[in-house]
Amino acid sequence: MSFAFQSVIGQSTVKSRLLHSYKEGRVPHAILLNGQEGTGGLGLALGLARYLLCENKGEEDSCGQCKSCRAVDSLQHPDLHFSFPFFNQTGSEKTFSDDFMAAWRKMLLSTTYFNTEFWISQITKDNKQLLFPVHEANNIAKKVFLKSFYNGPKVMIIWMADMIKEDTSNKLLKILEEPPAQTIFILVTESMEQMLPTVLSRVQQVHVPLLQQQEIEAQLIKEEVSPERAQLAAAFANGNWWKAQQFAENDDFNEGLDEFFQQWMRMCYKKDLFQITEQSNTFQGWGREIQKQFFEYALEQVRQNLMKNYVGEDLVQMTPGEWEFATKFSKFINHFNVEDLMNAIAKASYYVARNVNSKLLFTQLSLDVHQMLRRNTYA
Numbered sequence: 001m002s003f004a005f006q007s008v009i010g011q012s013t014v015k016s017r018l019l020h021s022y023k024e025g026r027v028p029h030a031i032l033l034n035g036q037e038g039t040g041g042l043g044l045a046l047g048l049a050r051y052l053l054c055e056n057k058g059e060e061d062s063c064g065q066c067k068s069c070r071a072v073d074s075l076q077h078p079d080l081h082f083s084f085p086f087f088n089q090t091g092s093e094k095t096f097s098d099d100f101m102a103a104w105r106k107m108l109l110s111t112t113y114f115n116t117e118f119w120i121s122q123i124t125k126d127n128k129q130l131l132f133p134v135h136e137a138n139n140i141a142k143k144v145f146l147k148s149f150y151n152g153p154k155v156m157i158i159w160m161a162d163m164i165k166e167d168t169s170n171k172l173l174k175i176l177e178e179p180p181a182q183t184i185f186i187l188v189t190e191s192m193e194q195m196l197p198t199v200l201s202r203v204q205q206v207h208v209p210l211l212q213q214q215e216i217e218a219q220l221i222k223e224e225v226s227p228e229r230a231q232l233a234a235a236f237a238n239g240n241w242w243k244a245q246q247f248a249e250n251d252d253f254n255e256g257l258d259e260f261f262q263q264w265m266r267m268c269y270k271k272d273l274f275q276i277t278e279q280s281n282t283f284q285g286w287g288r289e290i291q292k293q294f295f296e297y298a299l300e301q302v303r304q305n306l307m308k309n310y311v312g313e314d315l316v317q318m319t320p321g322e323w324e325f326a327t328k329f330s331k332f333i334n335h336f337n338v339e340d341l342m343n344a345i346a347k348a349s350y351y352v353a354r355n356v357n358s359k360l361l362f363t364q365l366s367l368d369v370h371q372m373l374r375r376n377t378y379a
């Protein structure tokens with residue numbers, strides 16, 4: 001595995017900002033990389049760690065050849081430390097992140113893009129709660145006060161630091177207030193809402209933006225996903241590389257389509273004009289193939305909801321997520337409106353293939369669908 005900056009997809013602005021602060025000699029002793037799932041926060045943290053520890057840094061990246069880089073790449077660098085949420089193992093008095101280090105290394109050596117659900121699945125089959133107990137903060141302190149092995153800086157990466165609760169945060173705060181020499185903390189978070197203001201005031205915050213659709217698409221193609229599938233997966237991933245990979249590997253894209261469909265039905269029902277306009281913009285940006293695929297999905301969902309009402313629930317084919325939505329939604333699909341609904345969607349799909357203004361088309365369709373969903377007698 002290479003934990004170079006260049007292994008991180010996109011994020012050129014963040015990379016140059018981090019490199020710039022190094023060149024200016026202004027690397028803060030605590031950095032917080034905050035960005036939504038699948039944007040690359042952890043990869044950037046590792047990229048920065050490898051750069052800081054590298055013995056032969058280049059302008060843009062660490063060398064990848066020196067003793068230090070090789071140790072980072074195999075996750076065996078004695079001055080690179082990790083802390084992350086875990087669950088309490090039954091039978092042991094105190095559990096630390098170190099108790100899960102083997103699983104952590106194994107996962108990182110395959111990818112730096114994953115979410116907390118995936119992490120849990122790597123360490124337990126049970127439904128467990130992840131936590132950062134107070135004694136984990138003591139564990140962090142113990143590690144960073146060790147003498148540096150390579151006589152260079154020490155780096156402590158704390159993944160999902162936003163899951164740290166107040167009592168643990170207070171301990172961590174003490175370490176951040178009086179940090180040991182030559183130690184850089186890199187906190188990786190997905191949201192800052194839960195973070196203590198006192199902790200936030202001690203770190204330099206760096207925003208990790210959503211990936212661009214083209215960046216995701218290009219990367220998928222590089223990884224030998226077909227161009228059609230790459231385009232579709234990138235469109236539905238919402239800037240999240242983790243999600244994009246799931247879509248690209250999945251045989252159908254229902255997971256991305258269902259979210260959009262369900263939002264769409266809710267806003268049509270409410271006639272939420274602001275959201276309809278927003279969603280029409282998104283729809284317009286998709287390109288014709290995806291637009292058609294979405295309408296096909298919408299038709300199938302209307303059909304399945306009708307079946308649920310009239311034919312029998314055991315014949316319905318839905319994912320658990322679609323089923324949950326259908327428990328409320330199917331009430332609005334009935335014999336008074338279903339024919340018009342399906343005709344309207346099919347007609348829109350026909351026009352999409354004929355190059356009409358897809359934003360106007362989607363807006364008009366949404367308003368028509370609103371009328372139809374509200375109908376419970378024959379028009």
Ligand SMILES: [Zn+2]
Pocket residue numbers: 053054055056057062063064065066067068069070
């Ligand atoms: Zn190096």
